[in-house]
Amino acid sequence: MTLDARLDRRQFLRVSALAGGGLLLGTILDFGASTDLLAAGAPKAPGAEFSPNAFIRLSPDGSVTIIAKNPEVGQGIKTMLPMLIAEELDVDWTTVKIEQSGLDTVKFTNQVAGGSSATPNHWLPLRRVGAAARAMLVGAAAQSWNVPASECETASATVTHRPSGRTIKYVDLLERAATIPAPELDKVTLKDPKSFRIIGTRVKGVDNHAIVTGKPLYGIDVSMPGMLYAVYEKCPVFGGRVKSANLDVVKREPGVRNAFVVEPAGTDLTGLLGGVAIVADSWWLARSARKKLQVEWDEGAGAALSSASIAASAAGLAKQPPQRSLRKDGDADAALASAARVVRAEYYYPYIAHAPLEPQNCTARFADGKMEIWAPTQNPQAARGLVAKALGLDEASITIHLTRGGGGFGRRLMNDYVVEAARIAKETGTPVKLLWTREDDMHHDFYRSAGFHNFTGAVDASGKVVAWKNHFVSFGDAEKFATATGNPPFAAGAGIGGGEFPARFVPNYALDASVMQQYVPTGYLRAPGSNGIAFATQSFIDELAHAAGKDPLQFRLDLLAAEIPAQQPQQGGLVASRVRGVLELVREKSGWGTRKLPPGTGMGVAFHFSHRGYFAEVVQATVSKAGLLKVDKVWVAADVGNQIINPSGAENQVFGSVLDGISEALAQEITIDRGRAVQNNFTDFPLIRLAQSPPVELHWNVTEYPPTGLGEPALPPVVPALCNAIYAATGKRIRSLPLSKSDLRWS
Amino acid sequence: MKVSLKVNGKPTSIDAPPDMPLLWVLRDVLELKGTKYGCGVGQCGACTVHLKGSPVRSCQLPVSTLQGAEVTTIEGLSPDGSHPVQRAWDEVDVPQCGYCQAGQIMSAAALLAKNPSPTDAQITAAMNGNLCRCATYHRIRDAIHKAAATSAATPSAPPATTARPRQAGAPRN
Numbered sequence: 001m002t003l004d005a006r007l008d009r010r011q012f013l014r015v016s017a018l019a020g021g022g023l024l025l026g027t028i029l030d031f032g033a034s035t036d037l038l039a040a041g042a043p044k045a046p047g048a049e050f051s052p053n054a055f056i057r058l059s060p061d062g063s064v065t066i067i068a069k070n071p072e073v074g075q076g077i078k079t080m081l082p083m084l085i086a087e088e089l090d091v092d093w094t095t096v097k098i099e100q101s102g103l104d105t106v107k108f109t110n111q112v113a114g115g116s117s118a119t120p121n122h123w124l125p126l127r128r129v130g131a132a133a134r135a136m137l138v139g140a141a142a143q144s145w146n147v148p149a150s151e152c153e154t155a156s157a158t159v160t161h162r163p164s165g166r167t168i169k170y171v172d173l174l175e176r177a178a179t180i181p182a183p184e185l186d187k188v189t190l191k192d193p194k195s196f197r198i199i200g201t202r203v204k205g206v207d208n209h210a211i212v213t214g215k216p217l218y219g220i221d222v223s224m225p226g227m228l229y230a231v232y233e234k235c236p237v238f239g240g241r242v243k244s245a246n247l248d249v250v251k252r253e254p255g256v257r258n259a260f261v262v263e264p265a266g267t268d269l270t271g272l273l274g275g276v277a278i279v280a281d282s283w284w285l286a287r288s289a290r291k292k293l294q295v296e297w298d299e300g301a302g303a304a305l306s307s308a309s310i311a312a313s314a315a316g317l318a319k320q321p322p323q324r325s326l327r328k329d330g331d332a333d334a335a336l337a338s339a340a341r342v343v344r345a346e347y348y349y350p351y352i353a354h355a356p357l358e359p360q361n362c363t364a365r366f367a368d369g370k371m372e373i374w375a376p377t378q379n380p381q382a383a384r385g386l387v388a389k390a391l392g393l394d395e396a397s398i399t400i401h402l403t404r405g406g407g408g409f410g411r412r413l414m415n416d417y418v419v420e421a422a423r424i425a426k427e428t429g430t431p432v433k434l435l436w437t438r439e440d441d442m443h444h445d446f447y448r449s450a451g452f453h454n455f456t457g458a459v460d461a462s463g464k465v466v467a468w469k470n471h472f473v474s475f476g477d478a479e480k481f482a483t484a485t486g487n488p489p490f491a492a493g494a495g496i497g498g499g500e501f502p503a504r505f506v507p508n509y510a511l512d513a514s515v516m517q518q519y520v521p522t523g524y525l526r527a528p529g530s531n532g533i534a535f536a537t538q539s540f541i542d543e544l545a546h547a548a549g550k551d552p553l554q555f556r557l558d559l560l561a562a563e564i565p566a567q568q569p570q571q572g573g574l575v576a577s578r579v580r581g582v583l584e585l586v587r588e589k590s591g592w593g594t595r596k597l598p599p600g601t602g603m604g605v606a607f608h609f610s611h612r613g614y615f616a617e618v619v620q621a622t623v624s625k626a627g628l629l630k631v632d633k634v635w636v637a638a639d640v641g642n643q644i645i646n647p648s649g650a651e652n653q654v655f656g657s658v659l660d661g662i663s664e665a666l667a668q669e670i671t672i673d674r675g676r677a678v679q680n681n682f683t684d685f686p687l688i689r690l691a692q693s694p695p696v697e698l699h700w701n702v703t704e705y706p707p708t709g710l711g712e713p714a715l716p717p718v719v720p721a722l723c724n725a726i727y728a729a730t731g732k733r734i735r736s737l738p739l740s741k742s743d744l745r746w747s
Numbered sequence: 748m749k750v751s752l753k754v755n756g757k758p759t760s761i762d763a764p765p766d767m768p769l770l771w772v773l774r775d776v777l778e779l780k781g782t783k784y785g786c787g788v789g790q791c792g793a794c795t796v797h798l799k800g801s802p803v804r805s806c807q808l809p810v811s812t813l814q815g816a817e818v819t820t821i822e823g824l825s826p827d828g829s830h831p832v833q834r835a836w837d838e839v840d841v842p843q844c845g846y847c848q849a850g851q852i853m854s855a856a857a858l859l860a861k862n863p864s865p866t867d868a869q870i871t872a873a874m875n876g877n878l879c880r881c882a883t884y885h886r887i888r889d890a891i892h893k894a895a896a897t898s899a900a901t902p903s904a905p906p907a908t909t910a911r912p913r914q915a916g917a918p919r920n
Contacts (some may be wrong), residue, residue, distance in 0.1 A: 074844025074881050204840040211845035212833040212852060213822030214781020221780035229775070254764070284764065284771045357785045357793060357846045357880040406846030407784070438786045648840045652883065656843055659882035668790045682790040682878065691875045693884040 050174035052133040052182065054107035055085055055126070061169045064091045064157065069101045071113040071378050072207070075711045076649035079206045081122055083646060087198040087746030088191060089702035091170070100204045103380035103400040103545025113378040113405075114413050114524065116709030119352060119645065121571070122427070123707050124190075131188040140176035159449055193643065202648040207404060210307030219376035220435060222363040227431040228257055229283040230424045231279075231290050234275035237606055238521055239267065245295045247644040250278055255285030260427055262420075264388035269521040272390040272491075273420045279428055283435055285546035288486050301517030301603035302675040311348075312454040312671065318346070320544040322471050322512030323482040327498035330508035332456075335467035341456030341547045346454050347536035347735045351447040353677075353685055354525055357439050358406020362421035365431040370400045374406035375418050383415035386420045398664050404577040409660075410493075410524035416444045442685055443677045446523025447670055449475055449494035453536040463548030465559060467508040470537075472483035472496050475522065476515035491518040491527040501537060501574065501609070504564045508565040526660060527712040530610040533710045534716035535723065535737065537663075538606035542724045543733065553587050553605045553723065574609035578639050582616035582702045583607055586637035589699050590618040600624060600746070601632070606720035613713030614639040617658070621725040627745035629726065631664075631694040632657050634718060638700055639709040650710050655696050657714035665719045667740035752816040754779070754796025761810070769805040769813060770794045773820060781821035781849045785878070792877030795819045795850035803858040821849035824856060832856045835894035843881035851877045856892050864895050 049056040056454040057065040066085050072078035078098060086096050102496045103111055110121055134154055141159035142149040146164060152159050166341040170177075193199070210217055235241060242261045250259040256280045264274035276295055280286035318322075336342055363374040373394055378385045380400045388395045405412055421434035437446075452473035474496070477489040488495065496513065503509055525531060528658035545555035559579050566573030583605075586592070592603065600623050607616040636654055644650045666687045671678045679685040732747040748765040750759065761776055765861060769884070773779045782805055785793035789804040794806045797819040805818075824830045827836070838844045842848050851874065858865055858873040865873065870891050879887065 074842075075845075076843070090843070204837060205842055205845070208837040208840065208842055211829055211842045211848050212836045213825075213828040214779070214820075214849045216780040218780075218783075219845060221782065223778060223780070223823070241839065282767075282771065282775050284767045284775070288764070307854065322859050355880065357791065357844070357878065359784065404868070405844065407844040409880075434782075438788075573909075652840070652843050652881075655885055656882045659884065681788050683787050683788065687880060688882060689875050689878065690884045690887065691871045694881065696885065707893075 073405035084126040085130035119709040132159035139180040253289035255281040335508035356407030360417035364425035378412040414555035448525035449522040478517035530716040534608040538720035582637040604724025608716040612708035653710040661718035765811040839890040
């Protein structure tokens with residue numbers, strides 16, 4: 001992440017583009033240029049604001065406003081990104097006001113909540129934004145005192161001239177600072193981390209007070225004069241369309257203003273799907289009228305699909321030669337033939353729903369050819385593109401306001417509910433709030449994909465892993481999969497990378513894949529891919545450890561003993577020493593192997609590297625003879641680099657991710673029957689509750705690497721660690737989720 | 748159907764369909780948006796309000812049952828967020844997305860009104876009906892203990908943390 005300050009601007013842009021976060025860096029440079037314009041054009045009248053860039057506003061009343069540009073869905077970004085700016089601007093956090101920006105692709109890029117990417121993408125760039133403004137304020141003070149800027153220092157929104165002891169507050173420098181040329185962002189001086197006063201401290205969520213007092217913050221809370229309320233009924237079979245509907249009956253229901261059929265915009269399951277919209281004076285009346293709605297559907301090609309037919313297809317494919325090889329090192333078959341012990345196992349994980357607690361909703365108003373949207377989306381730029389395409393609007397005519405989101409977990413990376421609201425508003429010509437029921441949300445998610453892993457592995461007489469084969473069966477474009485070049489066309493969130501562990505660390509390794517045609521929409525659930533793959537991989541490693549007669553934690557350390565660099569570090573390029581670091585830390589903290597546990601109690605370990613974060617976790621679980629499972633405790637060792645930016649928020653993300661993983665493992669499953677999602681609500685898709693939540697003990701392993709994100713990487717290892725603990729407790733190997741479907745009785 | 752009730756101490760008359768739940772009366776008739784919709788079937792607790800001081804799921808209370816009801820919502824818990832439970836929720840930094848927290852706070856406030864110093868088991872029993880999708884359960888428990896301690900005007904224990912402090916001299920970039 002460290003960029004060489006000697007690079008000129010063109011090289012800088014090129015390098016940043018290669019580094020992946022380049023768009024953001026590029027735009028910050030661009031806006032650095034517009035900073036000059038802003039500063040030059042700033043009004044000179046007394047009482048003017050100083051707005052050195054798109055992120056910062058210093059006002060004559062002494063207030064400091066920092067713009068939060070990214071969508072907040074509970075990951076704490078509305079607090080954390082402004083902390084980076086405030087630190088380098090050198091103002092007191094208590095004086096800072098945070099303002100949420102809407103979508104603004106002129107001022108900002110990367111306005112997305114996804115991939116645990118905000119921390120690594122903004123760590124240096126946003127600090128530079130704060131430092132640049134600070135440099136302009138220092139420049140103004142130095143100019144007014146006629147002293148070198150190098151003799152000045154700052155703290156608490158005040159510049160001090162060291163030799164003379166003179167001080168001046170930022171608020172008294174605004175007018176002059178606006179005339180100072182903005183420095184180039186890649187040349188500003190950043191603070192020595194030893195002098196951080198905000199970064200590294202426990203900072204509470206900036207919306208806490210509004211949350212605990214019930215202020216309207218969320219998409220569902222949006223309200224405006226003349227607003228109507230909508231519900232939208234889609235075909236229960238994914239992608240089906242309306243043949244006919246009894247609109248006349250529905251229109252006669254109390255409070256109903258309109259009811260109409262919406263034709264799908266294309267065949268893309270992520271786009272505008274066909275259905276029936278009902279618009280009424282209140283949401284309750286719209287929902288009540290929907291109970292009278294009768295629709296004849298054209299259900300389409302997926303109508304015969306069931307969980308049983310999917311499992312049968314997957315089993316059939318597993319017996320066939322794989323459609324594609326994703327990676328082949330050495331000769332796994334030859335190694336298997338001569339190995340001391342060979343283990344075969346099939347692993348399965350189901351579709352699961354995101355179920356953020358705030359049901360999908362969006363408010364839209366269409367007037368004078370302009371579409372204005374209020375949405376709790378994680379991905380507003382994609383929302384704008386989708387609305388423009390589906391409704392034939394120019395992107396420039398679409399405004400998107402970001403509300404706080406009542407949970408996201410990747411669900412709101414998809415913008416189906418946004419395009420539906422916009423479509424309905426375009427028809428009615430009034431402001432409309434679309435709100436889904438919880439049942440709509442369960443029936444029309446972009447689910448975490450189910451997956452089938454067919455492993456064969458082997459150890460030699462010394463217990464070393466000598467062969468690893470996995471034929472992964474998933475979903476995708478069945479016609480193109482075998483022959484497509486480049487990235488294989490897996491369904492969203494349903495793929496696997498060729499670098500997946502233990503690639504590189506086993507000499508004879510083969511990762512193959514086959515797909516079934518996708519009918520069920522899939523997407524990105526917190527730690528997508530990893531949240532299922534870690535379960536399968538880390539459970540099978542446990543099986544090999546037991547086959548080798550080794551301690552499962554030491555077995556993993558032995559597997560990672562050599563540092564084998566990845567050829568493409570961005571793709572699964574874990575650093576073995578960082579994994580060993582967290583494994584050793586969690587071994588120490590959990591008392592692994594040192595405590596005598598009663599019968600029915602066991603400890604399991606797993607690690608996973610995802611989203612640039614390294615997590616090793618130990619679960620202690622107790623299973624009664626009758627088969628009742630209790631998760632006693634979880635120990636977490638985490639390496640996300642050299643700086644925990646906001647320890648309070650960071651702990652929240654880790655604790656939440658760990659319990660979320662347990663929640664998924666315990667009882668969550670979306671099953672398919674006649675092409676439909678079967679589950680309806682939290683009655684049959686249960687979330688973890690307080691009584692089931694074990695204590696979680698977290699330890700940071702601080703390393704020399706730059707800081708990375710925490711929205712996701714703590715989740716994947718807890719699932720296999722729990723399953724491995726159940727094995728240790730009962731001797732029962734869990735190869736299929738959720739746990740509620742396994743008989744855990746033992747004697 | 749016309750019904751008279753008290754909401755946050757204020758006499759209020761509404762005219763709404765008899766089967767419309769209190770939740771939607773609060774949100775869409777009275778514009779009190781703090782009470783949240785999560786499931787509509789009494790499973791998640793996001794819509795928890797007090798009915799004469801007892802926690803209830805407002806999604807399960809139709810207008811036809813509300814004549815003379817005395818309802819307190821998150822907006823009426825205190826005028827300014829100064830209720831010990833609200834303060835504790837802020838200080839312990841409980842919320843992640845925050846969507847369920849009004850319901851959590853209403854359940855916790857009702858618990859503490861009855862039982863000023865609940866045990867862990869009593870907290871679990873009182874709070875188990877409130878789902879938090881972000882799973883902030885540890886801090887919910889911590890915050891209830893903190894609010895109990897604040898209410899009892901005893902010095903509160905330092906906030907529990909299991910995070911390890913930064914290692915001295917740890918390398919940084």
